[in-house]
Amino acid sequence: MPSTIDIQHFTTDLEPGLHEFIVTRRHHSGELIEIPVAVIRGSKPGATFAVMSGMHAGEYSGILAAQRLIQHVQPQSLSGTLIVIPVISTRAFMERNMQLSPVDQKELHFQRPGNPDGTFSECLIDTLFRIVSPASYLIDSHAGEMAQALMPWVPIPMIGPKVLQESSYNLALGFDVPYIEPRHDVDSIPALCVALTESDVANIWVECGMQGVPSERDIRTHFDGYIAALKTVGMLEGPPARPAQSVLRGSGKQINSTKSGIWQPAIREGDVVEEGQLLGRLTDYFGNVIQEFHAEAKSLILYYWSSPAINAKRTPHGYNWHNGLVRLIELED
Ligand SMILES: [Zn+2]
Structure with a gap:
């Protein structure tokens, strides 16, 4: 005890x-x-x-x-x-x-x-x-x-x-x-x-x-x-x-959504994505695309939100938890 x-x-x-x-x-x-x-x-x-x-x-x-x-x-x-x-x-x-x-x-x-x-x-x-x-x-x-x-x-x-x-x-x-x-x-x-x-x-x-x-x-x-x-x-x-x-070298970056919706990622954890590559789409409840998200540079995907529920209005103390989409690291060459 x-x-x-x-x-x-x-x-x-x-x-x-x-x-x-x-x-x-x-x-x-x-x-x-x-x-x-x-x-x-x-x-x-x-x-x-x-x-x-x-x-x-x-x-x-x-x-x-x-x-x-x-x-x-x-x-x-x-x-x-x-x-x-x-x-x-x-x-x-x-x-x-x-x-x-x-x-x-x-x-x-x-x-x-x-x-x-x-x-x-x-x-x-x-x-x-x-x-x-x-x-x-x-x-x-x-x-x-x-x-x-x-x-x-x-x-x-x-x-x-x-x-x-x-x-x-x-x-x-x-x-x-x-x-x-x-x-x-x-x-x-x-x-x-x-x-x-x-x-x-x-x-x-x-x-x-x-x-x-x-x-x-x-x-x-x-x-x-x-x-x-x-x-x-x-x-x-x-x-x-x-x-x-x-050893991982590069700058960490989080992709957040400014809109609420249903998140459909196009990547997996551990993927290396090229500049411009699709990271995923945010849709409305009906499946209409609200926004597409693309990589700005060659990056390693550390993690992503696998929950489709994205709530841009819920950011207590400014924390991007309910509107976070992808956490990546932009790789140094
Ligand atoms: Zn933790």
């Missing part, structure tokens, strides 16, 4: 073994934040490593991989402390809510910690940050949402001191994905990752899985990547896996 503990009493200074908590915090609105946290305290000394998933509640493959990690890692074979959070956004998860918070409609990845008296999502991200920021390393598992098809890849924040950048980069090398993507432009890096970097936490986020179907292959990709990263930093013994990967 996990013990329920308020965030102000949470600590990882525990006896060797597996400890399970539900960490809670009451938001000023009256809403209760509840985050499941496993702490595996190794028998030998070492670093602190955090693995987390379920920030976006319909991204299931990482959630199941994190759960598998808790069951797999034995304290006697671990050096240091492993913190695993299988589901960050439990409220959204249990409501089968996608991407945005059901309480305040905010996108957690773009919230900064340090403002617990703000909205629910700001309090949630601050609570999460208090749990994971003592770590030296962090992997955050994502996927395409229930309404998205996605090509697996690992973005890497390449900001802050060089030694930290190298540590972050090395965390990505054990994931069996076609591409890793070092990001140097701070504006292209989610606020949470920037805050982690500022606190000297080497970190990556992993995109693998899609459409609400947690396939064994995708769960395995997250899980094997965690194990490789733990070996890379010396917390587990043995040589880390180093699957073949390519």
Whole structure:
């Protein structure tokens, strides 16, 4: 049975073994934040490593991989402390809510910690940050949402001191994905990752899985990547896996619709499209074409919205989630 503990009493200074908590915090609105946290305290000394998933509640493959990690890692074979959070956004998860918070409609990845008296999502991200920021390393598992098809890849924040950048980069090398993507432009890096970097936490986020179907292959990709990263930093013994990967270089871009309608994509995740190539059509309810969308440059399709429902009027806090069509990366030659 996990013990329920308020965030102000949470600590990882525990006896060797597996400890399970539900960490809670009451938001000023009256809403209760509840985050499941496993702490595996190794028998030998070492670093602190955090693995987390379920920030976006319909991204299931990482959630199941994190759960598998808790069951797999034995304290006697671990050096240091492993913190695993299988589901960050439990409220959204249990409501089968996608991407945005059901309480305040905010996108957690773009919230900064340090403002617990703000909205629910700001309090949630601050609570999460208090749990994971003592770590030296962090992997955050994502996927395409229930309404998205996605090509697996690992973005890497390449900001802050060089030694930290190298540590972050090395965390990505054990994931069996076609591409890793070092990001140097701070504006292209989610606020949470920037805050982690500022606190000297080497970190990556992993995109693998899609459409609400947690396939064994995708769960395995997250899980094997965690194990490789733990070996890379010396917390587990043995040589880390180093699957073949390519480095993705180019500028990220999202195609959004300014009109509502029914989206019919003409591309697949992982496709390389040429300049001018059709990305898809937006129609009205009757099938009449409202607009066609074409690639402006040679690009790799990272993900697209596989849900046909496009709502240009629904952009809470300016977030292009209900009117997003395609996320791509314009390739450098
Ligand atoms: Zn996500």
